[in-house]
Amino acid sequence: MRRTGAAALMVATLTLSVAACGGDDGSEGAADKAPQSSSAPPKADDKTPKNEGETLPDTSQTLATVKGANGLDMVIHVAKRDDGGFLTLTGEFKNTSGDRVVTPVQWSGTEEAVAATGPSLAAMTLVDSQAKKRYYVLRDTDNRPLTTTRYDSGIDAGKSLPFFAQFPSPAQSTSKVDVQFPGFTTASIEIS
Incomplete structure (x- = not known):
């Protein structure tokens, strides 16, 4: 009887301790929240590669179209100064060939620091000839x-890859810049 009573008391004490510890450190709440928080970031990451949202270019105007290798065209639609001293380019790479075109690794640039981001357009630069400055x-x-x-x-035949790239804004007096990107000739564009 004493042993059964002691065992019951010990089980009750352990249960109370586990419940108290679980409530204090939020492990039950964390377990409930973990799947939600871990599933949210991949959704955001999934949108980035598909270029949804902000990266879709305003195609109502075209500032420049530059032909590249393998039937790829770089079309720049907007070069807009933003609040905070930024210049944002939006556009698209169009595959005008009849075959799928693999995007060159040179587009990502040569910096080791950005290699972890995977494919990117980090090699794109702006040149302000008037001020003799290059912007990365x-x-x-x-x-x-x-x-x-x-x-x-890769970009399938007849399809396009929308893009954006953000740079430091050139001086307000600068109205024209050159866009340089591996595989394409230099494109001169007007800043809106």
């Missing part, structure tokens, strides 16, 4: 380029 794609605090990243490694 901006980086965030984790050294990720502020441009389209993680896109598919």
Whole structure:
């Protein structure tokens, strides 16, 4: 009887301790929340490669079309100054060939720091000939380029890859810049 009573008391004490510990550290709440929080970031990451949302270009105007190798055209639609001293380019790479075109690894640039982001347009630069300055794609605090990243490694025939790239804004007096990107000739564009 004493042993049964002691065992029951010990089980009750352990149960109470486990419940108290579980409530104090939030392990039950964390277990409930973990699947939601771990599933949310992949959805955001999934959108980035598909270039949804902000990366879809406004195609109502075309600032420049530059032909590249293998039937790829780089079409720049908008070059807009943003609040905070940024210049954002939006456009698309169009596959005008009859075959799927593999996107060159040179598009990502040669910096080791941005290699972890996967495919990107980090090699794109702007040149302000008037001020004799070259601007590179901006980086965030984790050294990720502020441009389209993680896109598919190829563009199917007749399809396009929308893109954006953000740079430091040239001086207000600068109204024209040159866009340089591997595989394409230089494109001169007007800043809106």
